Amino acid sequence: xxxxxxxxxxxxxxxxxxxxxxxxxxxxxxxxxxxxxxxxxxxxxxxxxxxxxxxxxxxxxxxxxxxxxxxxxxxxxxxxxxxxxxxxxxxxxxxxxxxxxxxxxxxxxxxxxxxxxxxxxxxxxxxxxxxxxxxxxxxxxxxxxxxxxxxxxxxxxxxxxxxxxxxxxxxxxxxxxxxxxxxxxxxxxxxxxxxxxxxxxxxxxxxxxxxxxxxxxxxxxxxxxxxxxxxxxxxxxxxxxxx
Amino acid sequence: xxxxxxxxxxxxxxxxxxxxxxxxxxxxxxxxxxxxxxxxxxxxxxxxxxxxxxxxxxxxxxxxxxxxxxxxxxxxxxxxxxxxxxxxxxxxxxxxxxxxxxxxxxxxxxxxxxxxxxxxxxxxxxxxxxxxxxxxxxxxxxxxxxxxxxxxxxxxxxxxxxxxxxxxxxxxxxxxxxxxxxxxxxxxxxxxxxxxxxxxxxxxxxxxxxxxxxxxxxxxxxxxxxxxxxxxxxxxxxxxxxx
Numbered sequence: 001x002x003x004x005x006x007x008x009x010x011x012x013x014x015x016x017x018x019x020x021x022x023x024x025x026x027x028x029x030x031x032x033x034x035x036x037x038x039x040x041x042x043x044x045x046x047x048x049x050x051x052x053x054x055x056x057x058x059x060x061x062x063x064x065x066x067x068x069x070x071x072x073x074x075x076x077x078x079x080x081x082x083x084x085x086x087x088x089x090x091x092x093x094x095x096x097x098x099x100x101x102x103x104x105x106x107x108x109x110x111x112x113x114x115x116x117x118x119x120x121x122x123x124x125x126x127x128x129x130x131x132x133x134x135x136x137x138x139x140x141x142x143x144x145x146x147x148x149x150x151x152x153x154x155x156x157x158x159x160x161x162x163x164x165x166x167x168x169x170x171x172x173x174x175x176x177x178x179x180x181x182x183x184x185x186x187x188x189x190x191x192x193x194x195x196x197x198x199x200x201x202x203x204x205x206x207x208x209x210x211x212x213x214x215x216x217x218x219x220x221x222x223x224x225x226x227x228x229x230x231x232x233x234x235x236x237x238x239x240x241x242x243x
Numbered sequence: 244x245x246x247x248x249x250x251x252x253x254x255x256x257x258x259x260x261x262x263x264x265x266x267x268x269x270x271x272x273x274x275x276x277x278x279x280x281x282x283x284x285x286x287x288x289x290x291x292x293x294x295x296x297x298x299x300x301x302x303x304x305x306x307x308x309x310x311x312x313x314x315x316x317x318x319x320x321x322x323x324x325x326x327x328x329x330x331x332x333x334x335x336x337x338x339x340x341x342x343x344x345x346x347x348x349x350x351x352x353x354x355x356x357x358x359x360x361x362x363x364x365x366x367x368x369x370x371x372x373x374x375x376x377x378x379x380x381x382x383x384x385x386x387x388x389x390x391x392x393x394x395x396x397x398x399x400x401x402x403x404x405x406x407x408x409x410x411x412x413x414x415x416x417x418x419x420x421x422x423x424x425x426x427x428x429x430x431x432x433x434x435x436x437x438x439x440x441x442x443x444x445x446x447x448x449x450x451x452x453x454x455x456x457x458x459x460x461x462x463x464x465x466x467x468x469x470x471x472x473x474x475x476x477x478x479x480x481x482x483x484x485x486x
Binding site for chain 1: 258281282284353422477478481482
């Protein structure tokens with residue numbers, strides 16, 4: 001048991017959730033390594049939602065509520081860390097939820113779907129087809145889901161897949177703690193924040209944003225500036241560390 | 244198979260070795276997350292041995308060859324990534340090799356010992372006793388090994404254990420990609436470099452360093468400066484990324 005007053009409580013709980021999810025087959029071992037990479041960048045971010053990340057989260061919400069067919073793409077790490085938060089965001093934004101895995105097996109697809117459903121998430125079902133411009137099973141998605149979406153939220157996504165969705169003309173919102181990653185650079189909106197901090201802020205913004213404010217956030221959006229601000233926050237942490 | 248000309252070949256091979264070692268019980272899932280954290284910091288370091296890391300590696304060698312009873316403490320990640328390199332360093336430095344685990348079970352102790360022996364490493368054997376100033380099984384080590392050592396090389400070590408060894412008056416050399424970690428700050432010599440890049444440089448230095456040069460390296464050693472230079476290298480990567 002991790003004591004609740006531990007200064008890094010949230011981070012340690014997340015680490016434990018990932019380890020448990022590896023044991024239950026929801027997360028692959030590579031997912032545990034990827035989680036570790038995220039932890040390192042979150043540490044540099046100060047394990048907090050920066051002002052610039054909060055702006056990215058409101059902007060993400062603006063794109064989602066203005067979308068005609070928003071879809072949330074969920075992988076193993078996202079399901080393990082934030083099943084409940086994904087459900088809340090789907091309800092607040094009207095987005096469909098599709099399970100989409102990099103290391104795809106039928107067994108994992110089912111385990112993740114069951115896990116999400118146990119947390120009250122309605123998961124889109126159907127026969128996946130090779131519809132994305134990627135090799136092999138990476139191309140698989142649902143025709144009525146990601147393929148038909150105009151706005152896709154892909155938390156913790158691989159760079160190739162993020163780029164493929166952008167190349168299809170979709171608006172891609174990602175949540176990625178590494179502001180230098182290919183995903184972060186390719187996406188339309190990059191939220192540089194930890195998943196379970198980011199999702200509730202996006203959800204609340206979906207509920208609160210008026211049409212005018214949402215339109216303004218979309219008009220004023222500048223992803224390069226958001227990324228530069230995230231990098232600046234990390235540089236500050238490094239600078240203070242050697243003071 | 245990862246193509247050898249992939250720009251991040253070494254990093255991807257290491258990631259695969261860790262995943263395989265989780266499957267074979269040498270590395271715990273927490274070890275895979277820890278490896279990911281290291282990857283993130285190595286990315287910021289430019290995945291290269293910086294000039295300052297090379298200096299840290301020569302200094303580490305100087306401490307090892309001047310030691311009366313040097314010991315290399317090996318955990319699961321170190322064994323999985325660098326069994327052969329540990330053997331070479333043990334031979335070049337005259338250090339003993341002791342297996343010492345944070346998540347300690349008899350089964351893992353044996354699996355790691357067998358893995359090291361298969362790579363030609365002579366592993367110190369014996370009955371572990373609670374000799375370190377730490378709670379529970381964290382205190383376990385060998386009386387003739389770490390307990391009796393004057394210089395201990397602990398790659399990829401936990402902060403509490405590194406501090407405990409320092410508090411016992413030992414010279415502690417660590418290899419840690421996070422220059423801000425408690426381990427990095429507590430150690431006598433911190434090599435901020437990736438394990439399989441660092442170990443061969445330390446080994447070669449053990450073979451090449453003369454007595455005068457080794458004495459000078461020890462005399463001139465300034466760990467705070469090494470850490471500051473590692474942080475500066477990471478800041479440079481972040482700065483160039485947003486140019």
